[in-house]
Amino acid sequence: MKRARVRSEGVEHDVTVESDGSLRTREGRNLPEESVTWLPPRHGTILAVGLNYRDHASELDFKAPEDPLLFLKAPATLTGHKGLCAYPEGAAHVHYEGELVVVIGRPARKLDRAEALRYVSGYTIANDYAVRDYLENFYRPNLRVKSRDYLTPLGPWIVDAAEIEDPHSLSIRTYVNGELRQEGSTRDMLFDIPALLAHVTSFMTLKPHDMILTGTPKGISRVVPGDEVVVEVERIGRLASRMVSESPRAD
């Protein structure tokens, strides 16, 4: 089952995505895809993991960390599938980062590795853009780099965990204007999903709809306004977004 959240004629709906691609509301009504705006799936606290693929860590000249490098994302940064991403005026180093996202299904505290995957309700996709122009060596990556408005496409939907037999054997590919730019596999995570869940829940309780963005493999590169960017995670789907220039005063 694929579950999504969309807006149609000003009303938000929780929908299931049927095998023919139609979007069915809880009331059993079908919404034509072309009539909806995709919203990020229902979410709680959003954690992300930096440098979680060895090849990506070396690409950034970092040694692989000993504990997962965690950071939090402000919810205002999310946007849905096919959303517009606002390119920060004056920035030169805006990089996509295609990632598998783990969605929590029930309250989780002090999990063992062995039981951790039972607390996962599903998986989705994120493009965890970074504006590297704004990096500083305080709480790096800082909020300005990773929590900018409309710069984290998430979705299109959540695929039930039961349908993903092995979340550690999924290919991740990122395309810019149709050109394959990034390719990796979730088998190369430094901290796999049970390790991430055991670590995070060792100090904080995760709740239903909380998410962990599990990191990006090698192959980041710059994007510019006008670029169409697609992150594809095997068996989950394709998350599209378009980079547009931001007006210097958005209010």
Added chain:
Amino acid sequence: MSIPPPPHGTVICVALNFRAQLEELRFDVPPRTPVLFLKPENCITGHLSPVPHPAGVEAIQPGPALAVVIGKTGRSVCAEDALSLVKGYTLFNDFSLPEESFFRPPVRTKCFDSSGPLGPFTIGRENVPDPHDVTLQCRVNGELRQEGSTRELVWRIPELIEAITSFMTLREDDVIATGFPPGRVDVRAGDTVTISAVGLLELTNPVVAEAP
């Protein structure tokens, strides 16, 4: 009897925002912008609610802050207009493990459950004639252990709002904890911690042992 925290959206905190602390730490390259971190929802708790002391940790340290409560949506707000975004003020207590470094985001150190008491309620901004002249105190079991004044903020409230809204939208009930005085103190299970904005608000929380 505990009091639920006031309505809140995203809770953004500012580290290294007292001059004396920045001067003492003598960074080769000081921060160019406010040093921000988030306290997620599992942290947020209210007045008189227990703060569990995580098992296996020597000590935790409260951090009193005057917190700005946002009243309306704003993006790219300049400092001159920033105070019009403010609905009021409350207190935020950033319980934290001692920080050995400021290099990586403080998730393990600051995001343990109930580590962010907020409240007891929001007072309208008209009740705070000068938010940059508020004395912050931290008492442990009644004894004054830490004190500072918002006069010492490196980035003042209008500058914080300008800096944050330069990249993200602030919405009604989002909270900015404006800064924590230096000289954090260790507390343990059994201690009672009261922080205050002198003459305005007091926020009290007992520290208890974490449930297994």
